[in-house]
Amino acid sequence: MQQADRKQKKVSARRGAYHHGDLRASLVEATRQLVEEKGPDRFSVSDACRLAGVSTAAPYRHFSDREEMLFAVTMDGMDRFYEVMRDAVEGLPRGSAEAIFALGRAYVDFAAAEPGVFRLIFGLAQRQGKSDDVRERGMRVYGVLLDQVAGHYGYDDINQDVQARAFSLWTFVHGLSFLLIDEKTSQMEIDVNLDEVIGTASRRMLA
Amino acid sequence: MQQADRKQKKVSARRGAYHHGDLRASLVEATRQLVEEKGPDRFSVSDACRLAGVSTAAPYRHFSDREEMLFAVTMDGMDRFYEVMRDAVEGLPRGSAEAIFALGRAYVDFAAAEPGVFRLIFGLAQRQGKSDDVRERGMRVYGVLLDQVAGHYGYDDINQDVQARAFSLWTFVHGLSFLLIDEKTSQMEIDVNLDEVIGTASRRMLA
DNA sequence: TCACATATGTTAGAACTTCTAACAATGGCA
């Protein structure tokens, strides 16, 4: 757990202290909270300052600009995203249909649980996308899927076929995630049974 | 074609005239242009005004706020999106694998050609998503797919199975579109042959 | 232990936003 005190409303601040304790962490957490509340584009530095209880100039001791605050939340989000994916397959036989289904389900669940961060990971990274931090973390997450798909066919390496099938699976759960969090499904009055949709799709992709 | 003069740089303005001609249309076009250039979140009313050559207060005679300007672009975009989808299957046998492939390809192509508008359609609509304008247009686009999938199995109505398969196809091309425009594919060094990816997936979904 | 350099807060303010109010020009219609 990297975010030990996720639940706290007011972020730790030794009351009355001129210096804050760990303002950087507090601001990251405030930013994350606001990104979920209002969406990544509606997030404002001032709001984060109000939440953390500091002046609007304070963040600039820790971040070069607004973008970098969002970036910090994105990196933290990608780390947690990885943990979620890794945990999803833990204990399941490598390459089993079960494991691959669990990955898909975990992907969509993460998006649904943290749509703001999810959007940040896939949208904002556009901005900072060339950074190695992003690429590395992305690879780490995708690696979990690649490994499972390879395992499914009894391969130990990532060959052409594995890549194609893994990418198809990714594409599918990615689209599903966005349609859900953008509320297109409810808008179009499509009722989605996640287990069924993901199960069917992954079976077909792997066949 | 609803956007007759897409290519013009400076939007029509009878030079020297106090009144502008059709400022509303000019602003919509300026907004669309800027949304593509900078992304929907970075778009600013002031920029649009500069582009259209009017004062920053002028838009408020035609739109209630910034959001409504983006909304206008979104609605126009959805109309064009529909036309693109409709045109994609024109001349192809209803329900043929060819037609369904063409739909998928047109979907992704639209996203790639107008990522800003595409994002607007699926992201912003969040904000104005409950509006009937959005829902109607959405249904109209989705209807094209539903009809083709129904045709594929020789149905005339949209039954459970058709819905499930159509939704799977949608999900897939939707995810593919976002991964492409968010540059995740290049970032992860995945090279994508669109025809192959879409072809394989749609074959599997329909099987 | 003190003294001061560095880290990390603050306030003030510049430059930019969105949006409103009050004013002005235009053009269509009675």
Place this chain on the structure above:
DNA sequence: TGCCATTGTTAGAAGTTCTAACATATGTGA
């Protein structure tokens, strides 16, 4: 022709990001 609704303008309020100049803790070496 003259009036007035429409659609522009300028001025400015309130809020934004970010910088500069100032202030206060903190911790390290003398």
